[in-house]
Structure formats: structure tokens, C-alpha cells
Amino acid sequence: MIMFIKIELNSDTPIYMQIYDEIVKAIASGDLKEGTVLPSARKLAANLGINFHTVNKAYNLLREHRFLLLNRKKEFVVQRSRDEKFMEKLKDQELKLFEEAIAKGFTEKEILNMLQNVLKRQKKSEEL
Amino acid sequence: MIMFIKIELNSDTPIYMQIYDEIVKAIASGDLKEGTVLPSARKLAANLGINFHTVNKAYNLLREHRFLLLNRKKEFVVQRSRDEKFMEKLKDQELKLFEEAIAKGFTEKEILNMLQNVLKRQKKSEEL
Amino acid sequence: MIMFIKIELNSDTPIYMQIYDEIVKAIASGDLKEGTVLPSARKLAANLGINFHTVNKAYNLLREHRFLLLNRKKEFVVQRSRDEKFMEKLKDQELKLFEEAIAKGFTEKEILNMLQNVLKRQKKSEEL
Amino acid sequence: MIMFIKIELNSDTPIYMQIYDEIVKAIASGDLKEGTVLPSARKLAANLGINFHTVNKAYNLLREHRFLLLNRKKEFVVQRSRDEKFMEKLKDQELKLFEEAIAKGFTEKEILNMLQNVLKRQKKSEEL
DNA sequence: GTGGTCTAGACCACC
DNA sequence: GTGGTCTAGACCACA
Structure with missing residues (x-):
């Protein structure tokens, strides 16, 4: 799965927040559909040229806010919770x-x- | 000047935030007009039965966000900045x-x- | 065997968790007695109009927590373990x-x- | 301020969770009263012989759950929110x-x- | 492989 | 000094 996320390293908004926002935007626009498995934190980090922990923080925040869930295969999956x-x-x-x-x-x-x-x-x- | 502010001590929102919100609401509703001098932090704190620092924190946050300004007499005054x-x-x-x-x-x-x-x-x- | 399980698709709790909770509740209330064979994951999934894997996930979690066991026929059976x-x-x-x-x-x-x-x-x- | 927190390094519960639990327990028992300023994450980490980030994670989780708040001096302070x-x-x-x-x-x-x-x-x- | 956790060291803005 | 953030490298359990 290919992810198109633009990161501004010299922005005043933290990188993990940029990732968070970009993924929410992608779900809202329909680019990321319910059930889509996101690339692993390690892979996305490698693609973006940033650290694994930074991506991990974004993913966990998205999970907390119920935009993602962690399935039994330990994959992050898009959900639309409508809570x-x-x-x-x-x-x-x-x-x-x-x-x-x-x-x-x-x-x-x-x-x-x-x-x-x-x-x-x-x-x-x-x-x- | 008399201020009518309702504080919920048992709320999950911090008290200084409640004061902040109430004053913004009062400016929005027209109860507090531009140029009105707010009661000193000490007086308001005494009226509400809370700590001076709590009121002070709210006032300073309001000044930061340009809802209040500090005049030469060190009084907090309502302004409508439209920035x-x-x-x-x-x-x-x-x-x-x-x-x-x-x-x-x-x-x-x-x-x-x-x-x-x-x-x-x-x-x-x-x-x- | 017929199972009456209510699923809220638009809830903020995952569907597999809802199934888990409903079955525990049914055992607690006596609707499901010890030894009762549950409908196969495929059948229940079809009845509820949801994915087979979702039901399977719930069943396996219930087995992990010793509310169900898998018999020789690979059926899920209710047990009351009192561990x-x-x-x-x-x-x-x-x-x-x-x-x-x-x-x-x-x-x-x-x-x-x-x-x-x-x-x-x-x-x-x-x-x- | 002195904090008495016991950490089991070889436990199966994460260290940050142990710190979280210990602080909640201390608030519940009255050892930590409302308004008490906690030792800085760096100092507590040094006292416990663990990493700053581990303590920081516990503190932030406690703040999320409204057991602590971060005041304008960037100190973590005990609050009893009763939400x-x-x-x-x-x-x-x-x-x-x-x-x-x-x-x-x-x-x-x-x-x-x-x-x-x-x-x-x-x-x-x-x-x- | 995966994410979860812990450690270590660094720079920043704020006070 | 403080916490916030980012990086880097490591070990673990799980599957």
C-alpha cells in the first residue's frame, strides 16, 4: 500500500501532528476507506525519512481518537466510528x-x- | 462594577477556563462592552471564593488572546480587536x-x- | 439454535466486542446454559449481516477467557469455569x-x- | 518534595503504568493533596533510576485522565476533578x-x- | 516481521 | 531549570 503524505520538517506543527492531520484528511476525502490497512509505522517512517517513534505516536493518537484500530495481526486499520x-x-x-x-x-x-x-x-x- | 460569573467547582473544566469562557461569552452577548474595566483579580477572586492566582491566570490568557488589555492603571479593560x-x-x-x-x-x-x-x-x- | 444478538453498527465499541459482551450477558442471565453449542461463526455472521472474521474474533476471545471451549467437532460450546x-x-x-x-x-x-x-x-x- | 514510589523493574506491568498507579493510589490515600506540585519528570526519573521519557509518559497519561494538570510554570500539579x-x-x-x-x-x-x-x-x- | 516499551541524548520555546 | 519533540537503537511478546 502506498501512502502519499507530505511532511514539512521546518513547520511549527509537530511532525506527528502533520501525519495525524494528513490521515484524517485522507479518510475524510475518501482516499483511505474503511478497512484499509495502513503501512507499518516502520515502513512509513522509512518512506518519510523520519523516525519510527514519530509515526508510532501519530498512529496511537489516531487510535485513541477512534480513527484507526489495531487488529489481531497488529495492523493499523482505518475505521469510521461515527461516535x-x-x-x-x-x-x-x-x-x-x-x-x-x-x-x-x-x-x-x-x-x-x-x-x-x-x-x-x-x-x-x-x-x- | 459587579460581575456575574457562575463557577462550577465540580466541573471537569478548570476554573480559570470557566472564567475565561464566561468573560468571552459576556463580551459576545454585549453584557461587557468595550472599555469596561473588569474588577481586580483579587476582588473577583474574593467574590467567587476562589484563589487570586486562578483569576489572574484567566485574565492573562484573555489579554494574550486580545480580549482584554492592561491600561496604565494596571486595570484589565475589555477591548474588541477584530484582528x-x-x-x-x-x-x-x-x-x-x-x-x-x-x-x-x-x-x-x-x-x-x-x-x-x-x-x-x-x-x-x-x-x- | 437461534441466537438473539443486537448489534449497533454505529456504536463506538467494536462489533466483535459487542458480540463478546452479548454472549457473556446471555451466559450470566441464563439464556445460554452450560453445554449449549453456539451457531458457527459463519452462520452467526450471515444472520447478523457482518463479516465472518468479526464473529470469529469474538469467539476466540471468549475461548481465551474460558467462557467457551472448542469441542472435537470444532464447535464452540458454553462452559462455566469458575476459575x-x-x-x-x-x-x-x-x-x-x-x-x-x-x-x-x-x-x-x-x-x-x-x-x-x-x-x-x-x-x-x-x-x- | 519527596516522592515515595516503588518500581518493580522486572514486573510484567510497564514501568510507566506502575508510576501511574502509584500516583493515583497516593491521591486516593491522601498522601498527595490537591495542588501538590509533583517533582519534575527529570528529577523523579533520576530518583527512580529510570529514563525521563518513562516518567513523562506516566505524567501525560495522568494529565489526560485529569488527575494532573500542567500549570503555566510547566509544573505537574495534582487536581481532583470529580468529573x-x-x-x-x-x-x-x-x-x-x-x-x-x-x-x-x-x-x-x-x-x-x-x-x-x-x-x-x-x-x-x-x-x- | 509487527507494535509496545525502555533507554539515551539532543534541541527547542518558555519562564 | 521545565516539558515537548525528534532521533536512534535496543529488547520483548506475538503471530
Whole structure:
């Protein structure tokens, strides 16, 4: 299995976080389907030219957040869990973000516009 | 000046975070207007029956995020900054949140519904 | 033999775990008696509309934990083993859980209340 | 600040887990009170004769589970969060454990006896 | 092979 | 000083 992950070594976001984000993005866009077995942490690390532990940390974080599971063959496999607790957390986070934006002086319309732009951008990447 | 802040001592969110959230909410809802001088950290702490440092931590975090500024008298004052960097950060955060939601298996419609519900809830508290 | 197992495809707990839990529950409640031959993994999988491997994983985990055994005909059979090692493990787990609860600030009374509620709920399902 | 933690290097439970358990136990018994600053990961590691990362892993796990928080001075501090979500999780775990015990053939009385013994043991260590 | 764990040494930003 | 992060190399149990 071939993984296309771009890593910016000189970014301010940690490498393991970049891997995390890229895999979530790939699941969201449909590039990684449910049941897909990810390359082993060691192989992906070799491909990216980084350390095994860095990839391992990303994989374990993804497992904690239920984007991956470890099967009995000790492979990391993509799952789409749809847990409702996540949605509740998301709601709380969004409420807090909106309050901050409005406290900053942005209007509801501006926020909605921004949200729609972001969703459009997301949808495009899904269609490619 | 009197501050109405509700603190849940038995919550799982830290107290300083609760103060932070409550003040942002008060600015968003219009209860706290630009230029309002907040009560000193010591007074608010006494009113809430909590430690001075806890309030101080919340105030400093709010200043860092440009919701408050420290005037010559060393008072914390409400400001509405409208900084565009915040909007950019917000976009990135929203994009990441949406990707996680979609990776979890939620549809675009479900997410939009959730967002509209959250905005409605927010608007109501603004009108009260 | 007919098995009544409810599977929530959109749950956050893995399906094989749900099957595991349901079978343990059925043994505890008396619905599945010692010596009962379970339907083959293939049949159960077909009935539930899920993958054969998922059921197989659950069955093997149950055998590992001595709730099932594999007879000469390679059928999975219910057994009630009463092994004391399990009780020892259980004690250790309970001790750790209690320590966590007390460290969280819950009182002994609260914990006892919770335990009695849980046992009552358990007993009711046994009587049905 | 002096920490009394016993580590079994030749145990089958990972060292970071032993540290985790010992600290939870210390909070439960009252040896570690809310607000207590833990020794730095580096110092504790030196005292125990183990690696910094091992202690760090334990500390971060404790923070994730809300037994510790990282203050603005980057110190790990004991907190007693009393979050209700924990109690809900605990209930589910207990229910599952009871079902397993009953499925094994243990009676309700035996389980209650065991639980009371464990609670007594816990209470004693709290009083010392 | 795999991931889980532990060790060791390094640089960073923050205070 | 602190924790956060990354690298490097090692041993283990498991399958």
C-alpha cells in the first residue's frame, strides 16, 4: 500500500501532528476507506525519512481518537466510528469558537460565510 | 462594577477556563462592552471564593488572546480587536474539525445542521 | 439454535466486542446454559449481516477467557469455569478502579451506591 | 518534595503504568493533596533510576485522565476533578465485570463480599 | 516481521 | 531549570 503524505520538517506543527492531520484528511476525502490497512509505522517512517517513534505516536493518537484500530495481526486499520460523543464535543467547541469570534467583533454573517467557504473547500478535496 | 460569573467547582473544566469562557461569552452577548474595566483579580477572586492566582491566570490568557488589555492603571479593560489573524486561525481550526467529523462518517448536512443549531443558541443568548 | 444478538453498527465499541459482551450477558442471565453449542461463526455472521472474521474474533476471545471451549467437532460450546484466577484478576481491577474513583474525589458511599445500583440492574436482567 | 514510589523493574506491568498507579493510589490515600506540585519528570526519573521519557509518559497519561494538570510554570500539579463522565464510564465497566463474574458461575453474594473486602483494604490504606 | 516499551541524548520555546 | 519533540537503537511478546 502506498501512502502519499507530505511532511514539512521546518513547520511549527509537530511532525506527528502533520501525519495525524494528513490521515484524517485522507479518510475524510475518501482516499483511505474503511478497512484499509495502513503501512507499518516502520515502513512509513522509512518512506518519510523520519523516525519510527514519530509515526508510532501519530498512529496511537489516531487510535485513541477512534480513527484507526489495531487488529489481531497488529495492523493499523482505518475505521469510521461515527461516535455521537464526538459530535457533542464538536458542538461545545464550535459554540466556544463562535463566542470568541463574536466577542472579537465579527458578525454572524461573516462567520457563516467563513464556514461555508471552509465546507466548500473541504467538499472540493473530497471530489478530487 | 459587579460581575456575574457562575463557577462550577465540580466541573471537569478548570476554573480559570470557566472564567475565561464566561468573560468571552459576556463580551459576545454585549453584557461587557468595550472599555469596561473588569474588577481586580483579587476582588473577583474574593467574590467567587476562589484563589487570586486562578483569576489572574484567566485574565492573562484573555489579554494574550486580545480580549482584554492592561491600561496604565494596571486595570484589565475589555477591548474588541477584530484582528484578522484570529479569523485565519479560526478557519484552520474549522477545517480541521470538519475533516475529523467527515472522517468519522458524518455528512455535510449533519454538520451544517449542527452549526446552525449552535449559532441559533448563540444568538438567543445574545438577545437576552 | 437461534441466537438473539443486537448489534449497533454505529456504536463506538467494536462489533466483535459487542458480540463478546452479548454472549457473556446471555451466559450470566441464563439464556445460554452450560453445554449449549453456539451457531458457527459463519452462520452467526450471515444472520447478523457482518463479516465472518468479526464473529470469529469474538469467539476466540471468549475461548481465551474460558467462557467457551472448542469441542472435537470444532464447535464452540458454553462452559462455566469458575476459575479462581479470574476472581484474583477481578479483585485487582476493582481495587484500581476504586482508587481512581476516590482519587477523583468520589466518596466511599457514592461508590457503594453505584455498585449496588449496577448489581440491581444486573439482577433484573437475570430475572427476565 | 519527596516522592515515595516503588518500581518493580522486572514486573510484567510497564514501568510507566506502575508510576501511574502509584500516583493515583497516593491521591486516593491522601498522601498527595490537591495542588501538590509533583517533582519534575527529570528529577523523579533520576530518583527512580529510570529514563525521563518513562516518567513523562506516566505524567501525560495522568494529565489526560485529569488527575494532573500542567500549570503555566510547566509544573505537574495534582487536581481532583470529580468529573461525572468518569462515573458513567465506571458504571459501564462495573456492569461488564459483574456480568463476566456471574457468567463464570460466581454468585451475587460472593461478588459483594469481594467488593467489600476490596473497599476495606482501600479504606485502611487511606487511614494510614 | 509487527507494535509496545525502555533507554539515551539532543534541541527547542518558555519562564 | 521545565516539558515537548525528534532521533536512534535496543529488547520483548506475538503471530
